[in-house]
Amino acid sequence: MDVIATAGHVDHGKSTLVKALTGMEPDRWEEERRRGLTIDLGFAWTTLPWGRRLAVVDVPGHERFVGNMLAGVGSVPAALVVVAADDGWSAQTAEHVAVLDALGVRHGLLAVTKADLADPAPVLADATERLAGTSLGRLPAVAVSARTGEGMAELAAALEGVLAGLPAPDPTAAVRLWVDRAFTIRGAGTVVTGTLAAGTVRPGDRFALGGREVTVRGLQSLGAPVDAASATARVALNLRGTAVEEISRGDALLTPDAFRQATDVDVILAAETDDRLPAELVVHVGSATVAARVRPLDGAALRLRLAAPLPLRVGDRLLLRDPGARRVYGADVRDVDPPELRRRGAARTRGAELVEQPPGEAGARAELVRRRFVRRADWVAMGWPVPADVPAVGRWLVAPGVLTEAARRVPGVVAAHRAAHPLEPGPPSEVVRRELDLPDPELLAVVVRPPLALRDGRVVAGAAGLPPAVQRAVDGIRSRLADAPFAAPEAGDLAAAGLGPRELAAAVREEQLVRIADGVYLAPGVAEEARRRLAGLPQPFTVSQARQAWDTSRRVAVPLAEWLDARGVTVRLPDNTRRLR
CATH class of the missing domain: 2.40.30.10 (Translation factors)
Structure with a gap:
């Protein structure tokens, strides 16, 4: 289907021409017919002689109803400019053409009406020249008389030619249907009409409308039910999920999340x-x-x-x-x-x-460079094309070079944090994300590259290690534990070695010490050694027997036994004895 809108001065015969072309009365209101004046939008349709289906949006020509006129031409790709032979170009004609020019309408046809009342040639020449300076350019032109039928065959043929040259709409595009009428039909409910400029609509489709979701219950086009309607088309949609009082002209039915x-x-x-x-x-x-x-x-x-x-x-x-x-x-x-x-x-x-x-992909690329990062769904909803060479990370589009530059900065951020906090293995990943101005944590995984790695919520170097002084103190403790693996140093010994809570926590993170309980630290491998010694005891055994096997104090044996229970090495029985699992 093709859709075209009329344009022209009041009383120049737009509605009469539409009726002669389609056989339908476009004026819908009794007042319009009584006054012979189109007040609101009118709609009619026909099949042209060569089989092309055409819908016509007839707009009011009176200056007081220019708002209604704009509602009619806003979604329509072509215009039928009407000028009367007995009156010629008028101020209202100029205003309508100025609207078409401002909208960038490039396809249309000039019809000089009332050719039976005056010589149409001078008006044809004048109007053609005036239109040449607008977006419409030099239009094909036809002189007609709706009363006598003169020129109507030529008008239909000229329309065929104009419509054949219209750019093809995209039937797969997201739907944005601007509502131009909303009313109620008894037994059906709320109905809206509009010009479908892109996309396809089917019964059962769901759309966003004014912050709520509506469902297409039924669909008509050109007065008949259809299983689907693809752009360009005049459509009437029976909606479920909204009342007619909630809809106004200018609302839009939208593919969800697409705009x-x-x-x-x-x-x-x-x-x-x-x-x-x-x-x-x-x-x-x-x-x-x-x-x-x-x-x-x-x-x-x-x-x-x-x-x-x-x-x-x-x-x-x-x-x-x-x-x-x-x-x-x-x-x-x-x-x-x-x-x-x-x-x-x-x-x-x-x-x-x-x-x-610049236009097209070049403009999109420049805009993406300005934004650096943008969600792909938001980018498409804004109307930008996605350049083929733009990297995507999950749901994000990223400007070229941004990830490389961020990755280059990561080692410096990590080194600065380590210098300020030497006992930490590396900065928290959230600190690095904010420093690099990354909008989403998933982008951090792309810019943290070897020898750096993400581990336990931090960005760490593969062999960051402990500060030298702390490492020497830990080595001393481990040397003592090598000879007596369960002789955990007392709190005073740890403090004397320079190992406070922060240093001990760092040693545990680096897996150089194992924290059994508060104040009880042993060397890695303690679980295996404890199990080996317990295997020589009769099963089950008491904590006192375990303490003797480990050659340690009760201060160490009790928390160590509980620590082994928690790790499934031993099982605590109802009588408080234990056995190896």
Whole structure:
């Protein structure tokens, strides 16, 4: 299916032309028909002679309903510009064309209506020339009379040609369906309509809508139930999970987690202007209308602070409207998560960055360099492409060179921490992560490289060892234990050797001593030696028998027996005797 929107002055025959083309009355309200005036959006559809299905969004032409007009053209890829032969180009025609130009619409058809009432040739020539200076360029043009049928066959053929040249939408893309109508059908419930510009919708699909989840109960396109609808298409969705009172024009049905709700947005004006922009403008995108405060940055760059968040992506085209001056400006979204501007001159610097930002993957790469790290899901939701040469670590995208630079800094961070804290085997991994400004611990595992390693929550060197003085003291204790492995030194002996609680803890971490209990330290291998001696005792045995086998004091024997119980070397029996497991 293809979708096209009308544009043009009130009373130039847009709705009459749509009815003659489709056989359907696009005006939905009794007041519209009574007054002969399109007030809200109208919809009609037909199958063109060569089989192409076409849906038409008929917009109001009166200046008082320009907001409704913008809601109709916001998601539509092509326009049918209508100018009456008996009236010619008007101020309202110019305003509608200015809207199309600001939105960057590049595909369309000029229809000069009421050809039975006046010679259409002068208007055709004038309108064609005026349109040539806009984004639409030199359009194909047809003179028609909806009343007599003159030129209608030519109009259908010209439409076929225009629609055949439209860029193909992506049926696999995330869905962002801007709601242009919401109503209730008895027996069905809430129904919303909109123009599906990308993606595919099926019954059973779940979407985010205004902070809640809704489910598509049923789906229609062009007035008939369908099993699926792919862009571009006019669709009506019967929703479960919301009431019609909770939905407004401008809301959007979104693929969950695929879009970022933006409040601050950096944009570049699509065309140079000498106008002094006001402090507040109205932002139009899709069918949404939101007020925004304007902060000029540098040149054509602006920062918009939206009065309500919108699901925007980098590359979206916004229309900025100054209602007081009846001026419109096109603006391209460059960032939906912009940096704060705190320092003097930051706004000018940021504006220059935006103006110089290249398109496509080159721009994405430059933006990633600025951010250093970003979650892949957030990056895609913002609308950036993922450059092929960008490294990914788990859920993170990382700017080229950042990991290499971080890995280069790690040894220095570890050495500095060891110098300040010589009894620690290395800095805690969280300290290193913060020092390197890494957003996630999983990135640390990539930048800690041999001979450094992550162990027990710290970044340690393979052979960091103890400070020399501490090592000498520990060697002395172990030398004594070599001759009497269960003669744990007294607290005074440890202190005299310079081994306080911190030094002893470091020796235990380095596996040079074994802590049996407070104040009781023995050499590594004590469990095996204790078991060997206990094996020579009759089973079960008492603590007193174990003490004699170990040739030690009760101060050591009691905690050592409990320590062996805890490690499964021995089993304590109900009568407080023990046996080897």
